[in-house]
Amino acid sequence: xxxxxxxxxxxxxxISAIFxxxxxxxxxxxxxxxxGVSREVKTSFGLGLAVIFVMTTTSVLxxxxxxxxxxxxxxxxxxxxxxxxxxxxxxxxxxxVIERYSPFLYQRLGVFLPLITVNCxxxxxxxxxxxxxxxxxxxxxxxxxxxxxxxLAIMAMSGIRQRLANERIARGLQGPGITLIIAGLMALAFIxxxxxxxxN
Amino acid sequence: xxxxxxxxxxxxxxxLWNNNPVFKQVLGICSTLAVTNxxxxxxxxxxxxxxxxxxxxxxxxxxxxxxxxxxxxxxxTLIIAFYVxxxxxxxxxxxxxxxxxLGPYVGxxxxxxxxxxxxxxxxxxxxxxxxxxxxxxxxLGYSFVLLIVATFRELFGMGTFLGLAMPYFSGxxxxxxxxxxxxxxxxxxxxxxxxxxRSIQAVREEKSS
Numbered sequence: 001x002x003x004x005x006x007x008x009x010x011x012x013x014x015i016s017a018i019f020x021x022x023x024x025x026x027x028x029x030x031x032x033x034x035x036g037v038s039r040e041v042k043t044s045f046g047l048g049l050a051v052i053f054v055m056t057t058t059s060v061l062x063x064x065x066x067x068x069x070x071x072x073x074x075x076x077x078x079x080x081x082x083x084x085x086x087x088x089x090x091x092x093x094x095x096x097v098i099e100r101y102s103p104f105l106y107q108r109l110g111v112f113l114p115l116i117t118v119n120c121x122x123x124x125x126x127x128x129x130x131x132x133x134x135x136x137x138x139x140x141x142x143x144x145x146x147x148x149x150x151x152l153a154i155m156a157m158s159g160i161r162q163r164l165a166n167e168r169i170a171r172g173l174q175g176p177g178i179t180l181i182i183a184g185l186m187a188l189a190f191i192x193x194x195x196x197x198x199x200n
Numbered sequence: 201x202x203x204x205x206x207x208x209x210x211x212x213x214x215x216l217w218n219n220n221p222v223f224k225q226v227l228g229i230c231s232t233l234a235v236t237n238x239x240x241x242x243x244x245x246x247x248x249x250x251x252x253x254x255x256x257x258x259x260x261x262x263x264x265x266x267x268x269x270x271x272x273x274x275x276x277t278l279i280i281a282f283y284v285x286x287x288x289x290x291x292x293x294x295x296x297x298x299x300x301x302l303g304p305y306v307g308x309x310x311x312x313x314x315x316x317x318x319x320x321x322x323x324x325x326x327x328x329x330x331x332x333x334x335x336x337x338x339x340l341g342y343s344f345v346l347l348i349v350a351t352f353r354e355l356f357g358m359g360t361f362l363g364l365a366m367p368y369f370s371g372x373x374x375x376x377x378x379x380x381x382x383x384x385x386x387x388x389x390x391x392x393x394x395x396x397x398r399s400i401q402a403v404r405e406e407k408s409s
Contacts, residue, residue, distance in 0.1 A: 026383045031230040032313045077289055080307050081281045088274065120230040120311040127304035172399030176226040177391050184387030191382065 010141035017145030019193040024153045030121030035179050044158035047112045052147030058087045059143030062126040083126045215337025221314045222345040223397040228314030237381050242350035246343035252283045253315050257335030260323035276319045284309050349389045357381035
């Protein structure tokens, strides 16, 4: 494919990763923090931003590692370990950098960064990019789109949960139960986006 | 060391019911929920999880006195990744079709919070035998809940069970619930299962107190 069609394909993937194929609502990735940390809008915002940033950069780094190092060596099965190490190392590195240079940012995002290492969505995006054989540009679009999609979903959820805080909910349904049902309704709403993009 | 029967029983009750990974701890559903639209896929995923969780908890426990405290998490992740790679390679070699169906979700067992959670909470401080049993029963507790979800999703959504047509549900009188096969169905079904089990637990606690 030439440059322009690559770019437009990357854009299509970007949009579909946000809406029609939301990483959380249609692939169930990153559910644990989604259920655990979505009680307040403020914390969800911080976590969401951190996810966007880490997801975009690690998917790009992992693309490079996979196609430049692992593939020529024929070590594809080694990718799980490679990806995990890259993600963990990158998160650690970012934590150190922002702690040193931007105390303000560290205060807002710092506590969320360690949580991100075990966020399945981050690893999931890297694995999907390998399975679907995305090119470099498309990977950038996919990583960024998935991050934004996750951010949107957790923001919406925390907004809803804040309003639910004072409602009376059946005892067995409190907490995770109601969150899952709401997530189901949200996923249902997101299905409405199907057909926004043709041929996807 | 040798495990006594009563200790095993206690671990079993904790893992399967009192402290069930899915409806009590709500951990680690990410990697498996996606494949619950078919019972067969779920079974394979759950078997992979049972294998990984029990063995990695035991391994973490064997190495617990040798691992430096500050790189503990990294070592745990590598141990888990080791077992997941075994599963992945075996599946690819002997059952490529299933490997394709499961896609990235086998690899995602690495970041499954329940595996890490059990290694961290139990494997780290207990002897290997106990850690193995704890991992095993947690994984089984996890599997049985997800198999319930998968059974209902496949039955209502496609009218089949394990790919076999079921009498009433595949007939003309049953309007197939397409929504059950799609992502929202998984959320709804799991929400309902969590609700039911938590309510039963609450009632029991009330009675015993």
